[in-house]
Amino acid sequence: MNAILVRLEIVRALRDPRYLALAVATPIGFYLLFATLFGHGPGVPGDLMVAMSAYGAIWAVLSTTGPRIAQERELGWLTQLRAMPVPAWQVFAAKTAAGIATALPAILAVCLTAALVKGVRLDAAHWTALVAAMWLGTAPFAALGVAIGYAVNADASYVVCYGLYMVTSAVGGLWIPPAQLPESFRAVSGWLPSNRLADLGWQLLGPAPALWPAIGILAAWTALLGAVALLAYRRLR
């Protein structure tokens, strides 16, 4: 693995003000709004915390992969890398790793807000498990972002990423609890990676966490979207 390439990919994502605004600040704002409006039932602030963590994490990963890769393809930076001793798999791996890495601050920011402002309490083991599970659970979105980045141009990639983000967030039950979704949404919701990413967190907040269904569906999406990403990449060669 090309450590400095990964590090630079992360650094430049964190320096982008849009990242802070959309992937970190916005989920915090929504969390505070929703938790204040609807957060009176038992466990609701915690459930909302998980939903908004997923919401921020998904955008962090999508925005640091898709539009960036498309932009770099158009700029010719990826061609420059091909003329350097950097194997293609390292570029691929660095993009994916950096995308996933940027999800962590988004998750931590919402969790911290929930703990400090809304009094969500978990023991250390549960906090660690919840953050780690949701962090790794963003893998399918990294694959999706890479696929979009290689498949469409820079302008379109932003629109496609944002569109998919909004749709999967809404249908996946990040805005409205899955139980209150319309019947037609509920049928697909459980198959979506957005829903299953949050499900990891919701399960860990419950008394008897059942993680395997979520892990299975997220892994399947990762494999599928990873294959699509590879095809989109190969098509360009």
Next chain:
Amino acid sequence: MSISLHAVSKSYGAVRAVQEVSLEVRPGQTVALLGHNGAGKSTTIGMLLGLTAPDAGRVAVCGAEPSRAVAEGRIAAMLQDTGMMPGVKVGELVELARRCYPRPLPAERALRLAGLDGLAARRVDKLSGGQAQRLRFAVAVVADPDVLVLDEPTRALDVKARVEFWAAMRAFAATGRTVLFATHYLDEVDQNATRVVVMARGRIVADGTPAEIRRLAGGGTVGLTRPGPHDGLAALPGVTRVEAEGERVTLHTADCDATVRALAPLDWRDLRVSPASLDESFLMLTEEPEKGTAA
């Protein structure tokens, strides 16, 4: 050989970008690859770097396959119009490139060679056109390659930036490395290359020192003063164009000797023969076949 192309061809659909090109470049040479847009320069460079696979022929860089030469850091390139990673600093990017190569220069040395000292903390996307171009040079030169390839390195640069750029390139070439650069600016060739390879329509049409290229084209201008009319002059051997201003006539010719011999019996004075500028030689070398097909 630093670079060895043997009967290399590459087509894109019906477009024959490079046709049967053979070229050998010895270590330490600074070679200009001269040609108009579409002459096949960038395709040739792409094949040297393993970015483009030739349809036929053999390509070797430092005796190895191009992709292997790239992986071993023996060849590094500044490609045409490749943007640099946005959102990072100049120093970070050069350091990234440095770590990718097996025997690199210190990053500070590459920055100094490129005239970027003091700009290491500047964001890549905040550079001027000339600075961005020199950053691309730094990213290539930090590899300390045996062969440095530059594809139209001074495109879109103003005069001052071009002068600065070539100073940086000459400083690197002076370390005894092989440099191959593509350009269509002739003035750059005269000052910066010891050898000129002229490409046109995918083929090499001339190869020599800048002075030899001028001679090869054989052309020049013959100036003389004589009373008009000047009608008959255009028909003299070699003459391609006649310019007249009162009694002073300038004949553009492809063959000065033949033109002057034919002039001998005529009535004239103040004869002056000048060799073609490299610009004119270049036009002659690259356009001749087109005239042939037209006629």
